[in-house]
Amino acid sequence: MRSELRKIDRFWRVYKKRKSAVAGLIILTVLVTIIVFAPVFSPYDPDAKDAIPFTPPGSEHLLGTNDIGVDILSEMIYAGRVSLIVGITAAGIVVFIGSLIGLFAGFLGGWVDEILMRITDIVIILPRFPLMIVMAAYLGPGVWTIIFAYSIVGWPSLTRQIRSQILSVKEASFIEASRATGAGNIRIMFTHVLPNIQGIIIANGVMEIMFAILTEAGLSFLGLGDPTQKSWGVMLYFAQIQGAFLRGAWWWIFPPGICIALISCSFNYIGTALNDLFGLKLGK
């Protein structure tokens, strides 16, 4: 339909205006390409331990080597895969749970809304990281532990966002108008409410990926990650306990952190831009 193309074009023209949003997109594409085509970009095999440990960055090893002689650059590129995949999976689950609860609470209202919101208020107040740590400790370290722990705790803020957006849509009189023409609740939900909140769900979904990546890095740093499947967080965990500080191995400490910051920041820029754009849609 022509109006779909028109919408995308109009959206891009407004999105383009935000420098940070465009920058976010560029950083993201660069990092993801490097991570996806790791074999091409990575100079060495990430598991090969034949270099001299703690060699500072040089022509041989652009980012030096760690305590067991693994090239940091290669390890970091492959570690990116774990961080990204865990981040996106966890975010996906959280967005699914969060939107489901948000949709039910927003649509059905009444006592369903009341109960779901009480639960959300409780989960959102409980200190997130300590709760995740307790769960992860019992479940034992591992990628799936982190994803599970984060899914249990990460969804409330998303639920609140979606619920409040649904309520503001429901108050708009075009909902009452379509009810007046005889449309049923189901039809109204799918033709009017969902299209108007899908923007917010996407925007929050992107932000959730950032939170998930940061959470994975944090839990892995505490040793709750999977040492066999190294993510950036796990790399920093080993840096911390294998004395990178004592050996002055800054090349082991700085790069993984910068990668986490860059990819999270790109999701943050994109997510904030989407949030502002879709948030305005309902206004005049």
Place this chain on the structure above:
Amino acid sequence: MDAIYRITDLTKSYPLPGGGLLKKNRKVFRAVDKVSLEINSGDTFGIVGESGSGKTTLARLLLRLIEPTDGNVYYKGRDVFRLNRSELKKTRKEIQMIFQDPYSSLDPRKSIFNIIAEPLKVHKTGSLSDIHTRIVETLELVDLPTSDDFLSKTPGEISGGQRQRIGIARALVLKPEFVVADEPVSMLDASIKAGIIELMTQLKKKINLTYVFITHELALAYHFCNRIAVMYLGEVVETGNIDDVIQSPAHPYTRLLLDSIPPTEPDPDWLDKRFGKSDFSRNAEGCKFFVRCPNPKDSCLHFRPSLSEIKRGHMVACQLG
């Protein structure tokens, strides 16, 4: 002239916050308070009142967009609130509504084609091409362009006046007999407002509609409607033919409303009129207007007047009427 709508003792009350933990002795706010009216086919029935008079709530009750606390609304002899889902849906084809806010009454993400097509899709009338022709027909009715380019526009790309015309088109696309217009022009500029009123008048002649016209502007109702009901704090205080009510108002509130409207020509002694004091405290048992009434009687304090006929078709809820 048969009564297409008969409303008997219609009430809608909302619980007020407060009133003890177990919400026992909760005070209740009656937005619509025992309203009885008759609307004949072919009428342009005006419902006039200030904000908080319950006129909008009444409009929503007529179309059963909200459920009543008490009383019933007979549309063509059948109580709207007793209809089951399918009967109600069928009735909705005949009764439609025009909304006040041009910005929030159209879905910002839908194209104009889809907005007007929705009622047709809900009631599954005809194929896509039938829908297209019906939409073009309706757009011509409301003097809007019918090009494909216009049809694919979204509400964000057109003016306030055009949006209101699309709201009207959406209401007329199912060829209804009865249209409730809730302050259709109050958010528009004067010149555009007059244009919409003209359009609605022509439509009435072309496709003989029955209108219920909700407004707070009595002068507009005088120009547009043939019968009128004046509402105050949820109650109908006066109703009748437009000329009787405007030329010889019986209820003190109607007189106060008429006096308060600034004449369109400079009139030095308009400012000397007394517009009463703005006191909103409410008289629980007796006449609700007692507090603002220019010459109240003691009996008004306890006795709540009900609508009584003072002239053929002209009724008033006041002892002095």
Place this chain on the structure above:
Amino acid sequence: MSLLSIENLKTHYYTDSGVVKALGGVDLILEKGESVGIAGESGCGKSTLALSLIRLIKNGEIIHGKIRLEGQSLLELPEKEFNRIRWNRISMISQAAMGGLNPVFTIGTQIVEGILQHRKMKKRAAMALARELLRKVEIDPDMVKNYPHQLSGGMKQRAMIAMALALEPDVVIADEPTTALDVVIQAQIIKMLRKLQKEMNLSVLFISHDLSILAQACDRIMIMYGGKCMESGDTATLFKNPQHPYTRALINAFPDLKSRRDKLTGLPGNTPDMTNPPTGCCFHPRCALVKDRCISEQPVRQEINGDHVVYCHFAKPLSEEN
């Protein structure tokens, strides 16, 4: 020498969709104790005129023109000095019912704040003055302790008026003061405003989209469209002998209670897009009597008689008419 004179005032806004020429050269004279009405639909620039007077234009600027208050030119004054004129000599009544009062401060605090900004006075004395002002606008003086959300729309508007009159300014700008109020309260407020204007010999600039209100509340009226003056003159002659087609259309657009008019005349099209206003006379796209000259040439100021002025090629001065 008149109290307030505005000459050829031009104000532009800088928005993403281009430069909005909100005021395209407006002239206005306001005498002591006189009430002048500014009528016009949304987007005609009437609120921009008010904001330009108190130099509070946001993401835009006054690019041309002269504003003189008792001969003193205001636009050249440095910000600190002009700040002393704000509220002290020019005050503004905005749509209080729509949020003109700060919800987290009491009415009394907000009135006193305006007083103490310009007068050396003890807080207690200022509060006493505030109570006196509330009595003058017919509200219970104890309301100084209340918050705006505890007052009804009408009472909030009266408190706003009390605040604006606190320092007995030379000019009071009332920008759509009764738009959001019910008709009965609106009548009470207009009546009170007119009474106070006469008692305190105030000069009021009354801005509204409702011509009928201005007909009752103002001595002279200026009709604005597309950021320019279409016609201005004293109220009686303007309604008796409207020269500009837009003024006539505006008068006919308001339904009347005296005679049931057969036709309310609306205008085709809609308000002009001020990022590129129409050439020549900016009303020509919607004017029934449009001619080529209207499209090519901007109408020049024409005096009908005395201060009844119109900007239209085809308006006939009184002398030529009969």
Place this chain on the structure above:
Amino acid sequence: MPVSRLDAGIVQKGDFQLTSRWWINRGVSSLLVLVAALVVNFAIPRLMPGSPVDIFSGGVKLTREARQAIVERFGLDESVWEQFYKYVVNAVQGDFGVSFFYYPQPVIEVIMEALPWTLLILVTAMIFQVVIGYWLGAMAAWKAGSKTDAILQAVSLFVFSTPLFWVAMVLLYVFGYQLGWFPLGGAYTIGEIYESAWDQALDVIKHATLPVISLIIAQYATYQLILRNSMVAVLKEQYILTAEAKGLSKGRVKHRHAARNALLPMVTFLSLSFAISLGGSVFVETVFSYPGVGKLIFDSVMSRDYPMLQGCFFLFSLVVIAVNIFVDLIYRFLDPRIAY
């Protein structure tokens, strides 16, 4: 369409309920969170795969008697409800069992020693976060849409995306190991005999600086963004125009009229952000080996000291509830529109 009570002319003087209504409401919701924390704490170990005894013993090889002792100690053979009832009774008396690692010290004692340190860095950091967030947010809002606004937002979004533990590591590395300006860890120099209280305070401050700075960097951004957005909305309000028309100075308009309204969303965020920063303390205290509850949590994970782990989590929940009530009080004080 319910009309506000005012239009219906129902409001009388003194219509606002007593604050008792508020206490009841607050009490109920805090109780709910408390019960939730208790249930979560009770349920997690019991829901885990594997027999409870192994879990409770931390997977250490045990003799039959030791296993029996644990079964009795935690009443693992009784019905779930009895276990829960006993658990709650103990929890209420502050008895979260005995720590494996610090045996025989009870969990509550160890936590109470560590809590003050955590609160010291968290509260200090929070004060700075709010002040910096307000200052930058107000600046960005006042110049909304300008380059400064865009730059401030871009910078703070980036800083917010940096993982907290990594920021701590970098600070430790640069200012600790390389420049040696600050101690490499701990909350005070062990074994130091201070001449005066001031020296002791100075020593504690020196130790706490880097942890506090890391917390500030990690979280000031959220305050800035929240305040910036709410201030931008407030500045469009009619009463700001009235304030400016009154000839009030820019500062007064910004910091009195606009700020009082713009701060409200920021205040509501305070309680949520405190819960987040409790989590943050785990990282900061681990990197700087700062002896707070956060480090306690990290150590109990390493040493599988489950009672301690659960005790810390439960105590954090209590702290969050307290902060919640306190923040709610501030909100009621700031916004007169709220009745009770």
